[in-house]
Amino acid sequence: MPPAIKSQQRVSRMNLSGQIAEQLREDVLTGALLPNAQLNEKELALSFGVSRGPLREAMQRLIQEGLLRSEPHRGVFVAEMSEADLTDIYFVRAAIETAAAKQLVTSRNTETISSQLSRISEKMDKAVHAKRWKDGSELDFEFHRSLVDAAGSKRLSKTYMTVQAETRLSLHRLMGGYRRSEELAEEHFRFADILKNGDLTETLDELDRHFGDPVAIMRRARHSDSSEYRKSSIE
Amino acid sequence: MPPAIKSQQRVSRMNLSGQIAEQLREDVLTGALLPNAQLNEKELALSFGVSRGPLREAMQRLIQEGLLRSEPHRGVFVAEMSEADLTDIYFVRAAIETAAAKQLVTSRNTETISSQLSRISEKMDKAVHAKRWKDGSELDFEFHRSLVDAAGSKRLSKTYMTVQAETRLSLHRLMGGYRRSEELAEEHFRFADILKNGDLTETLDELDRHFGDPVAIMRRARHSDSSEYRKSSIE
């Protein structure tokens, strides 16, 4: 008599609106839906093969999340970040990453995460040297998200996910696209090393340096086509 | 010929789902809807005098916001905070308030806000001496929200609003209700004074002290009916 099957995995319940919300979120984040584009309910419902009801419910979720913007009776649009938005995003990202780093250092819990961050930095190094700028950018996002996730705060991670999404929305219009610099990985390696040392002041100082200044980033993006922040033709 | 009327006030567009979301949010925050209570769509739609569609849309907003919890095919419930949640909430609140205070101090922008905080502390003092504990608690919330708002970051304020709402949801079950201590206002006066001085290290240290430890708060709430954290009969 074989042992009874005992699954450790609970069945996940998800209705149409949940599935649609996930897909829409992905479409926004990957650029399939561009900033300021209108989401036409009739067309979208048709293309998802559902009625407008669950589509509207899904959109309400993303509106509350900040990825979409609703104008009652006019429609729903992909959110578009202004320069003031990006400045705010950088401020909040800094607050979050600072809190996460501080938590990791003060609880002497930097070993595992700094190894993980170094591994991501290695992959980033390969990507930038192969001029795969999009991949480099994705790994950059992953690096920072990993740092925040390592602090173990559900809410901090959720908030960070939102502001990271908003950073992605800002990338091409305000920040000049993917950063095209082979120094990208070095900076990240350096931070991982400093974090490993467990010195709070150094860690926080390096984090400050790492962030850069959103105003300067935007100015460079506006003024130079040869800027290191440019949408890659490889993409 | 009288001058043409030129209103500075744009007309606000709000549909049913927006209005319902606001009302539901208020009901959750004021305790009209208790943690873990189920929201029955049919009844609620009837009592709001609308169909279930906009009600569902409103609920999606609050679900994404974290005030409600959805179990597909079973219903929507008012979120209930666990002890782990409250610990996390305190962590995020600390991160946010720390970032706000730091911003205010480093930009030498503490004059106006410290005056405002002192005024709130005065009102708090009156409330606690009149044993209006609920009022004291509300003013406590207002104090902290004002501090964060003064930093001028839309996203920081929005995130804070959410974790503050979650703190309210935790108040009676995990924290023993309103804090009943006449020291409440003193602590807040003290913080306002230190903020006014503009010394970053002192400000951040005082903030740390001010927060207290969520674990200790919960332990006290569990172990003592004469605790200073108890639901007021005056309420």
Added chain:
DNA sequence: AATTGTAGGATTGTTGACAATCCTACAAAA
């Protein structure tokens, strides 16, 4: 007694139709 199967009722999820709103184009009036 414990387990499985079934039916009914309550509630949630989805759909399609109708109502409401907005925008655009065009005509009429000043």
Added chain:
DNA sequence: TTTTGTAGGATTGTCAACAATCCTACAATT
């Protein structure tokens, strides 16, 4: 020429009905 009014079409907002799912109670089976 400019301003105002109107109609039509497109899109969004809401509604009521039907479908799907879950839960509970009870009966049948082991």
